[in-house]
Amino acid sequence: MQKLAAAIQDAAKKLLDDQKVDLVVGFARGSLPLRSTPGFIRKSCDAGKLTWDYSCENNLANYLRKREGKVAVVAKGCDTRAIVALIKENQINRDNLYIIGVPCSGMIDRNKADELLDGKELLEVEDKGDTLVLKGKGFAVEAKLADLCHDTCKTCCYGTPVVYDMLIGEPVPAKAEDNFDDVRAFEAKSPAERKKMLAEDLSKCIRCYACRNACPMCYCPECFVDCSTPVWIEKAPDTADNMLFQSVRVLHLAGRCVDCGACDRACPMGINLRGITRKMVKEVKELFGYEAGVNMEDKPALNEFTADDPQPFLVKE
Amino acid sequence: MIISKSAISGLLDKLIAEYQVYAPVKEGAYSLFKQIKSGSEADFSNKNSKIPPKGILFPQSEKLFSYSVTPEGARVDECVDSAQKVIFGVRPCDAKSLLLLDNVFKNDKYEDPYYLTRRANTILVGMGCNDPAATCFCTSMNTGPFDSTGMDLLLVDTGDNYVVEAVSDKGRELAAKLGLAAAGDADNAAAAKVKEAAEVACQVTTEGLKAKLDGNFYDEIWDRVHEKCLGCGSCTYSCPTCHCFDIVDDAVDCNGCRIRNWDSCMYPLFTLHGSGHNPRTGGKERMRQRVMHKFKYFVDNFNATACVGCGRCIKNCPVNLDIREVLADILGSEARDK
Amino acid sequence: MQRNPYLPLPMKLVKNFTETEDKLIHTFTFEYLSEEDEKSFPYMPGQFAEICVFGKGEAPFGIASSPTEPGHLKFSVAKVGVVSTALHMMEEGTIVGMRGPLGNYYPLEQMKGKNVVIIGGGFAFTTLRSLATYMLKPEHRGDYGNLTVIYGARNPGLLLYKEELAEWDKRSDIDLVCTIDRPVEGWSGRVGFIPNVTKEVSPSSDNAVAIICGPPVMIKFTMPVLEECGFKPEQVIMSLENRMKCGIGMCGRCNVGSKYVCKDGPVFTRAELNQLPNEY
Numbered sequence: 001m002q003k004l005a006a007a008i009q010d011a012a013k014k015l016l017d018d019q020k021v022d023l024v025v026g027f028a029r030g031s032l033p034l035r036s037t038p039g040f041i042r043k044s045c046d047a048g049k050l051t052w053d054y055s056c057e058n059n060l061a062n063y064l065r066k067r068e069g070k071v072a073v074v075a076k077g078c079d080t081r082a083i084v085a086l087i088k089e090n091q092i093n094r095d096n097l098y099i100i101g102v103p104c105s106g107m108i109d110r111n112k113a114d115e116l117l118d119g120k121e122l123l124e125v126e127d128k129g130d131t132l133v134l135k136g137k138g139f140a141v142e143a144k145l146a147d148l149c150h151d152t153c154k155t156c157c158y159g160t161p162v163v164y165d166m167l168i169g170e171p172v173p174a175k176a177e178d179n180f181d182d183v184r185a186f187e188a189k190s191p192a193e194r195k196k197m198l199a200e201d202l203s204k205c206i207r208c209y210a211c212r213n214a215c216p217m218c219y220c221p222e223c224f225v226d227c228s229t230p231v232w233i234e235k236a237p238d239t240a241d242n243m244l245f246q247s248v249r250v251l252h253l254a255g256r257c258v259d260c261g262a263c264d265r266a267c268p269m270g271i272n273l274r275g276i277t278r279k280m281v282k283e284v285k286e287l288f289g290y291e292a293g294v295n296m297e298d299k300p301a302l303n304e305f306t307a308d309d310p311q312p313f314l315v316k317e
Numbered sequence: 318m319i320i321s322k323s324a325i326s327g328l329l330d331k332l333i334a335e336y337q338v339y340a341p342v343k344e345g346a347y348s349l350f351k352q353i354k355s356g357s358e359a360d361f362s363n364k365n366s367k368i369p370p371k372g373i374l375f376p377q378s379e380k381l382f383s384y385s386v387t388p389e390g391a392r393v394d395e396c397v398d399s400a401q402k403v404i405f406g407v408r409p410c411d412a413k414s415l416l417l418l419d420n421v422f423k424n425d426k427y428e429d430p431y432y433l434t435r436r437a438n439t440i441l442v443g444m445g446c447n448d449p450a451a452t453c454f455c456t457s458m459n460t461g462p463f464d465s466t467g468m469d470l471l472l473v474d475t476g477d478n479y480v481v482e483a484v485s486d487k488g489r490e491l492a493a494k495l496g497l498a499a500a501g502d503a504d505n506a507a508a509a510k511v512k513e514a515a516e517v518a519c520q521v522t523t524e525g526l527k528a529k530l531d532g533n534f535y536d537e538i539w540d541r542v543h544e545k546c547l548g549c550g551s552c553t554y555s556c557p558t559c560h561c562f563d564i565v566d567d568a569v570d571c572n573g574c575r576i577r578n579w580d581s582c583m584y585p586l587f588t589l590h591g592s593g594h595n596p597r598t599g600g601k602e603r604m605r606q607r608v609m610h611k612f613k614y615f616v617d618n619f620n621a622t623a624c625v626g627c628g629r630c631i632k633n634c635p636v637n638l639d640i641r642e643v644l645a646d647i648l649g650s651e652a653r654d655k
Numbered sequence: 656m657q658r659n660p661y662l663p664l665p666m667k668l669v670k671n672f673t674e675t676e677d678k679l680i681h682t683f684t685f686e687y688l689s690e691e692d693e694k695s696f697p698y699m700p701g702q703f704a705e706i707c708v709f710g711k712g713e714a715p716f717g718i719a720s721s722p723t724e725p726g727h728l729k730f731s732v733a734k735v736g737v738v739s740t741a742l743h744m745m746e747e748g749t750i751v752g753m754r755g756p757l758g759n760y761y762p763l764e765q766m767k768g769k770n771v772v773i774i775g776g777g778f779a780f781t782t783l784r785s786l787a788t789y790m791l792k793p794e795h796r797g798d799y800g801n802l803t804v805i806y807g808a809r810n811p812g813l814l815l816y817k818e819e820l821a822e823w824d825k826r827s828d829i830d831l832v833c834t835i836d837r838p839v840e841g842w843s844g845r846v847g848f849i850p851n852v853t854k855e856v857s858p859s860s861d862n863a864v865a866i867i868c869g870p871p872v873m874i875k876f877t878m879p880v881l882e883e884c885g886f887k888p889e890q891v892i893m894s895l896e897n898r899m900k901c902g903i904g905m906c907g908r909c910n911v912g913s914k915y916v917c918k919d920g921p922v923f924t925r926a927e928l929n930q931l932p933n934e935y
C-alpha cells in the first residue's frame with residue numbers, strides 16, 4: 001500500500017512538473033479511521049498528500065464531468081468504469097484526462113466495522129496484511145480484510161482499471177463472473193416480502209440526496225425530485241415517496257449504472273441501495289448482454305436498437 | 318437524586334403513561350431518537366444519535382394547517398401539537414442546540430407557534446457524556462460533556478446508577494413526581510469524579526475565527542474548501558442547529574394542507590429566484606453560506622455560534638469533508654489582495 | 656402567543672386584468688372578506704405579502720396598491736412558475752390566501768421634506784406605484800418636495816398602469832418621465848435605456864432621496880449615474896427580491912449576509928447594502 005501511495009505521488013508530481021495536467025484528483029488522508037478523502041492537488045509540492053489504502057472508497061469520476069483544463073485522476077476499477085460511461089455520454093473529454101489506474105482488490109466498509117464493534121467507537125486501525133486490528137478505548141478486535149470488504153467489491157469483477165494511461169501496481173487476479181446471488185435471493189421472495197423489505201429499509205431515508213449526488217452517473221441538471229411543474233414526488237421523506245425516488249433513480253440509470261456502489265456507500269442511514277441498483281444491472285445484462293462502462297467499444301444498451309433486441313415488456317399476441 | 322440503571326426502564330414506563338417519551342433507540346450500529354412505547358426500547362449505549370433530536374420539536378416534515386376552500390371563504394385548521402413530551406437522554410450538545418434554535422423561531426417580530434408550543438411542552442432529561450467521541454468538539458463550541466445548560470434534569474452515569482441533577486424548576490417538578498431517591502455523598506462524589514474524568518480530546522481553535530470571517534467573504538479560500546463537496550444534505554440534515562425549511566402545499570381539489578419540510582442551503586434550488594437568477598450559483602457560494610451562517614451570521618444576530626460541536630456532520634459526510642479542518646483552513650488562509 | 660404568522664387571510668379575487676401586451680403580467684385585485692380582515696392587514700408602501708393559491712403554494716409579491724386605497728389589495732404578477740401561473744389562470748371570484756403584510760417599507764418618515772426621485776424598470780414598478788400613489792394623496796403630498804418618476808420598459812405595451820401614468824402626466828405635482836428602449840410608431844415620450852434617461856434628467860441630489868427598483872442590469876448601470884448626480888449611498892434606496900418562503904425570518908432562505916431580506920428588508924439603502932456581501 002505504501003509503495004503504491006509513493007508511486008501515485010511520483011506520478012502526480014511528474015505530471016504536474018511536466019505541466020501535462022493542471023490538477024490531479026486523488027485520495028488524501030482523511031480525518032477518521034478507515035477514511036480517506038478526495039484530494040485536489042495542483043502543485044507538485046503537494047503531491048505528497050496523496051495516499052492509497054483500503055479506504056479510498058469514493059468514486060472520483062464524480063469530479064471529472066465537464067471539467068475545464070487537463071486533469072489527471074487516480075482511478076480504481078469502478079472509477080474507470082464510470083469514466084468510460086461518462087466519456088460515452090460526452091461528459092468527459094478523454095483527450096483532457098490522464099488516468100492513473102490503480103488495481104483494487106476491495107475497499108473497506110466502515111458500516112461493517114461499526115456493526116462488528118456494535119457502536120463502540122473505532123479510533124485506530126492496525127494493518128496486518130490480511131487482517132486489520134480495530135482498536136478503540138479498551139478494545140482491540142481483529143477482523144479479516146475480506147470480512148470488512150464492501151459487498152460491492154466482493155462481486156466486482158473489474159478491480160483492474162478498464163482504461164488507463166498508466167497502471168500503478170499489479171493487475172488483480174480475475175474473479176469468477178458475478179452471478180448476482182444477492183439479486184436472485186431478492187427475486188425469490190414474494191412480491192409482498194420484497195415490498196416489505198424495501199419499505200423497511202427506505203423508511204430510514206432522510207432525503208439528503210447523498211446517494212444521487214455521489215453517483216457519477218446522476219448528473220441531470222434538474223433531477224425529477226426537484227421538478228416543480230409537475231411535482232413528481234413530495235419532498236417529505238415518506239416511505240412510499242422514498243421508494244418512488246429510488247425506483248425512478250434506478251430506471252434513469254438503466255444501462256448506465258456501473259455498479260460501483262458509490263450511492264450505497266454515501267448513504268448516511270446505511271440503506272441497502274445496491275440491492276435496488278443491482279437488480280437493474282442484472283436485468284440489463286441478461287436482456288442485452290451489456291455491462292456499463294466495461295470497455296470503450298460497446299454501445300450503451302439503451303442507445304442502440306437491433307431488430308432482435310429482447311422485448312419481454314411488450315404484450316405478445 | 319439517584320436512579321439505579323435497572324430502574325430506568327420502569328421509570329420510562331411510568332413517564333410513558335403520562336408523556337410522549339422520546340429516547341435513543343438502537344438501529345443497527347447507530348441510534349436514533351424515537352418515540353418509545355415501552356421503557357425497554359431505550360438504549361443509551363451509543364454516544365451521539367445518528368440524527369439529532371431537534372426533529373422532535375421541528376420535524377423533518379410537518380403539517381402546519383389544513384384547509385378547505387369554498388366559494389365564500391376558506392376554512393383553515395391549525396395543526397399545533399401541544400402534547401406533553403419528554404426527551405430522555407439528550408446529550409449536552411443537543412440541549413444546547415435547542416437554546417440556539419429558540420432564537421430562530423422567535424424573533425423581534427414573529428413567533429413560530431409550532432416549534433414554540435412543542436418546546437414549551439417538552440421536558441429535557443439530559444445525559445452527560447462520560448466518554449465523548451473522537452469527533453466531539455463541544456468544549457470548543459461553548460458547551461461540554463456535562464454542560465447542563467438548556468436541560469431540565471441531567472443524568473450522570475456512575476456505573477450502576479445515574480446521579481440526577483435538577484437543573485430547572487420543570488426538572489425539579491418531574492423529579493418530585495417520580496419520587497427519585499436522594500443521592501448519598503458517595504454517589505455525588507462518584508458523579509463528580511466521572512465529570513472530572515470526561516475528556517474531550519478534540520479542540521478546535523475558534524479564536525480569531527469570527528474576525529476572519531468578517532473580512533474574508535471574497536477570499537480565495539472559498540474556491541478550495543468546497544471542492545470535494547457533493548452538495549448533498551447529509552451535513553445539514555444531521556446538524557442539530559440547522560433550521561432551514563421549505564413550505565409546500567399538498568392538496569386534492571379544494572382540500573389540502575400546508576406542509577413544511579426541512580430544506581438545505583447546500584441545494585441549488587434553495588435560492589433560485591423566480592427569474593432564473595441564482596445569487597448562490599455554485600458549490601463555492603453554498604459552502605461559504607453554510608460556514609458563514611454558523612460562524613458569522615448567527616454570531617452577528619444572536620451572539621452565539623450555530624455549531625455545538627456534536628461532530629455528526631463529520632461522521633455523516635460521504636466524502637469526509639470535516640468542518641474542523643474547514644475552520645482550520647479558514648484561520649490559516651491568506652487574505653486576498655483586492 | 657402571538658398570531659400564527661403562517662395562517663393566511665382568505666381574500667377574494669375580484670379582478671384578473673391583463674396588464675401588458677405580451678400578457679405575461681396580470682394585475683390582480685383582491686377584496687377583504689370583512690372589515691375586520693382589512694383592519695388586520697395594515698400595510699405601508701414597499702411591503703409585500705405571500706399570496707397563497709390553495710393547492711399550489713405560496714409566493715411573495717410586492718403590494719402595488721397603496722394604503723390610501725382602502726378595501727382591496729393589488730398586485731402585478733409575472734408568470735414564471737407554479738403560483739404565478741395558477742394566479743394568471745384564476746377566475747374572478749376565487750378565494751386565495753394572503754399572508755402579511757411582510758417586511759419593512761420605504762422610509763416615508765425620513766423622506767419627509769425631501770425631494771423624491773423614483774426610478775423603476777420593467778415590472779418592478781409595483782411597490783413604486785404604491786409609493787407614488789401614497790405620496791400623491793393630498794394629505795401626504797405636502798410632506799414631500801418635488802416628486803420625479805422615471806419609468807421605463809422595453810416597449811410601450813410593457814408599461815404597467817398606463818391609465819394612471821396618463822393621469823400623473825397631466826398633474827403638475829409630479830414630474831413623470833416614461834421611456835422605452837427603442838422607438839416605436841405612436842410613442843411620443845422618451846426613447847432610451849433608463850441609465851441614459853436618468854443622465855438626461857439629471858435629478859438633483861440636494862435634499863433628495865432616490866428610490867430604485869428594476870432588473871439587475873438596470874440597477875448596475877443606473878447606480879453610477881446617480882453617483883454622478885451627487886447621490887450618496889445613504890440617499891439611494893433599493894428593494895431586494897431574494898427567493899423567499901416563510902417571509903418571517905425563519906426558513907433561512909433569503910439572507911444576504913446576516914440580514915434576512917424578508918424581515919430586515921426588502922427595503923435597504925445602498926449604504927446598508929454596501930456593508931453586505933453581494934448575494935442578491
Ligand SMILES: Cc1cc2nc3c(=O)[nH]c(=O)nc-3n(C[C@H](O)[C@H](O)[C@H](O)COP(=O)(O)OP(=O)(O)OC[C@H]3O[C@@H](n4cnc5c(N)ncnc54)[C@H](O)[C@@H]3O)c2cc1C
Nearest residue numbers: 226228591714715716717731732733736737738739781896
Ligand atoms: C419581496 C418580493 C417581492 C416580489 N414582488 C413581485 C411582484 O410584485 N411581481 C412579481 O411578478 N414577482 C415578484 N416577486 C418575485 C416572485 O416572488 C416570484 O416570481 C415568485 O415567487 C414565483 O413563484 P412561482 O410559484 O410562480 O414560481 P416557482 O414555481 O417557484 O418557479 C419560479 C422559477 O423558478 C424555476 N424553478 C422553480 N422551481 C424549480 C425547480 N425545482 N427546478 C428548477 N427551476 C425551478 C421555474 O422554472 C421558474 O422559472 C417578488 C419577490 C420578492 C421576494
Ligand code: SF4
Nearest residue numbers: 215257258260261263
Ligand atoms: S447508481 Fe450507485 S452503483 Fe450505480 S453508478 Fe450510480 S453510484 Fe454507482
Ligand code: SF4
Nearest residue numbers: 205206208209211267
Ligand atoms: S443517501 Fe440514503 S438517506 Fe440520503 S437520500 Fe439517498 S437513500 Fe435517502
Ligand code: SF4
Nearest residue numbers: 556624625627628630
Ligand atoms: S456543524 Fe456539524 S459539528 Fe457543528 S453542530 Fe452541526 S452537525 Fe454538529
Ligand code: FES
Nearest residue numbers: 900902906907917
Ligand atoms: S423567507 Fe424565510 S427567512 Fe426570509
